Amino acid sequence: MSSTNVTPSPIDEVIPDKRDKFSFTDYIGPAIIFLVFIGIWYLFSTIVLPDQKRFLLPTPHKVVTDGFFVWHSGERRGLQPILLSLWDSAKIALIGLSITIVVGMSLAVLMSSSRWLERATWPYLVAIQSAPVLALTPLIRALIDGTQTQRLLVVVLIAMFPIVSNTLFGLLSADKSQHELFTLQGASKWTRLVKLQFPAALPNIFVGLRISAGLAVIGAVVGDFYFRQGGVVGIGAQIDVYRNRLWGAELITAIILASTLGLVVFLFFGWVSRRAIGKWHIINRGH
Amino acid sequence: MTFDEGTKALDNVSLSINAGEFVTVVGPSGCGKSTLLRIASNLEANTGGTCTIDRNSIGYVFQDATLMPWRTVARNVELIAELHKLNKSERQKLAAEAIDLVGLNGFEDKYPRQLSGGMRMRASLARSLVMKPKVFLFDEPFGALDEITRERLNDELLRLFQHEGFAGLFITHSITEAVYMSTKVLVMSARPGKIIATFDVPFAYPRTHDLRYEPEFGELCGKISHALRGAHE
Numbered sequence: 001m002s003s004t005n006v007t008p009s010p011i012d013e014v015i016p017d018k019r020d021k022f023s024f025t026d027y028i029g030p031a032i033i034f035l036v037f038i039g040i041w042y043l044f045s046t047i048v049l050p051d052q053k054r055f056l057l058p059t060p061h062k063v064v065t066d067g068f069f070v071w072h073s074g075e076r077r078g079l080q081p082i083l084l085s086l087w088d089s090a091k092i093a094l095i096g097l098s099i100t101i102v103v104g105m106s107l108a109v110l111m112s113s114s115r116w117l118e119r120a121t122w123p124y125l126v127a128i129q130s131a132p133v134l135a136l137t138p139l140i141r142a143l144i145d146g147t148q149t150q151r152l153l154v155v156v157l158i159a160m161f162p163i164v165s166n167t168l169f170g171l172l173s174a175d176k177s178q179h180e181l182f183t184l185q186g187a188s189k190w191t192r193l194v195k196l197q198f199p200a201a202l203p204n205i206f207v208g209l210r211i212s213a214g215l216a217v218i219g220a221v222v223g224d225f226y227f228r229q230g231g232v233v234g235i236g237a238q239i240d241v242y243r244n245r246l247w248g249a250e251l252i253t254a255i256i257l258a259s260t261l262g263l264v265v266f267l268f269f270g271w272v273s274r275r276a277i278g279k280w281h282i283i284n285r286g287h
Numbered sequence: 288m289t290f291d292e293g294t295k296a297l298d299n300v301s302l303s304i305n306a307g308e309f310v311t312v313v314g315p316s317g318c319g320k321s322t323l324l325r326i327a328s329n330l331e332a333n334t335g336g337t338c339t340i341d342r343n344s345i346g347y348v349f350q351d352a353t354l355m356p357w358r359t360v361a362r363n364v365e366l367i368a369e370l371h372k373l374n375k376s377e378r379q380k381l382a383a384e385a386i387d388l389v390g391l392n393g394f395e396d397k398y399p400r401q402l403s404g405g406m407r408m409r410a411s412l413a414r415s416l417v418m419k420p421k422v423f424l425f426d427e428p429f430g431a432l433d434e435i436t437r438e439r440l441n442d443e444l445l446r447l448f449q450h451e452g453f454a455g456l457f458i459t460h461s462i463t464e465a466v467y468m469s470t471k472v473l474v475m476s477a478r479p480g481k482i483i484a485t486f487d488v489p490f491a492y493p494r495t496h497d498l499r500y501e502p503e504f505g506e507l508c509g510k511i512s513h514a515l516r517g518a519h520e
Binding site: 191 | 328330350
């Protein structure tokens with residue numbers, strides 16, 4: 001019986017590789033929106049706003065010359081102090097995000113392994129997510145010492161939810177039959193987690209990461225507003241100072257750079273995601 | 288076998304399969320065919336009766352290919368060896384052999400999304416073959432494939448069956464597939480699942496495509512079809 005010759009029959013074709021490729025046309029859309037945005041900005045700062053309010057919104061070229069092209073002037077004006085503040089906030093955002101990732105993903109793993117724990121913790125996660133940080137600041141100030149710790153806590157509170165919910169959703173997304181394959185081999189819970197659930201969760205984890213990364217930057221800026229001390233302050237505190245002193249060009253420069261930080265972090269995780277799962281993750285656009 | 292909610296899925300089902308035997312079960316949807324496999328593989332605990340099987344040496348082929356999309360063909364085929372904690376060089380050697388057996392050479396580094404349905408099923412077969420199980424359980428593995436691919440994979444599986452000499456328990460909806468593959472065909476009725484007819488298939492292996500058009504083949508299919516109609520009533 002075992003002497004039969006095994007000659008496999010001819011095989012059907014491999015499905016051709018069709019992936020999203022970036023092309024020149026992908027940049028035209030954003031460029032058009034940018035020009036429209038600049039146009040509207042000019043419209044407001046030169047025509048729409050009444051004369052006495054125009055100092056609030058300097059024209060784009062004034063922002064470039066007074067905000068971006070002045071390196072240092074006085075104690076707080078110029079690009080250098082803005083960049084120092086930005087770096088200070090970026091550090092808080094990144095450390096906070098790292099804490100969020102470790103804590104959030106561990107929590108999701110625990111929740112995925114126990115229906116009871118999932119039920120027990122879910123309402124509180126939603127509560128943290130929906131509680132306005134502004135309302136929590138007095139409590140944070142009273143309970144925790146140290147500006148840096150307070151700022152980190154704000155970041156963690158704001159960025160936590162998307163990581164937990166997306167990781168949990170991903171961990172629970174593996175097929176029943178895939179689970180049964182592991183059951184049949186007597187795989188341990190740990191093996192199942194590492195070799196099945198975690199890889200299956202990666203696309204969702206990256207979605208959560210991108211959202212949380214953006215939120216971590218927001219959290220850092222918001223934290224700066226409420227928790228600051230002498231010396232170099234975060235970009236949020238810096239923005240608050242510019243607002244108080246009615247320094248429009250510096251204010252807008254700081255806002256643009258803070259948004260850029262959020263964008264850079266978002267793009268970075270998009271890049272990591274493509275590197276990590278781009279080869280196998282299927283994107284369906286329906287056309 | 289009775290489920291928690293009281294549905295009796297299997298009643299008085301008795302069968303034994305030896306090495307070199309390929310037994311196929313046909314029956315209406317929901318008659319408990321799959322339950323039979325799930326009890327045999329211990330995915331479901333039986334509530335009565337006995338089941339004697341070498342559980343350390345089961346190959347289970349699911350309805351869908353159940354490949355891990357994040358693993359290449361080669362890494363997918365290695366999976367079960369990996370779960371049995373074989374070392375890397377050993378797994379790679381076994382996987383290469385299995386890939387060779389199902390004719391997927393040259394596709395080792397492709398991801399499942401790049402493969403057609405038939406090729407995914409081949410990869411799935413190769414994965415079950417790696418540990419050279421003595422018992423193979425097939426839960427309608429080719430049900431979702433087109434006719435031609437299905438026939439090709441039937442031939443493929445028969446070659447593997449002759450090569451490895453395992454004991455096979457195969458579930459299908461297709462009478463032709465059942466007769467073509469098996470040494471024995473069982474017909475089940477629904478609620479509770481009972482074996483209402485047993486047919487020995489007399490054709491010698493290796494079987495070839497043309498067997499499907501022999502009068503004796505057609506006659507046997509007719510008898511089974513008749514029994515199945517009885518099962519539906």
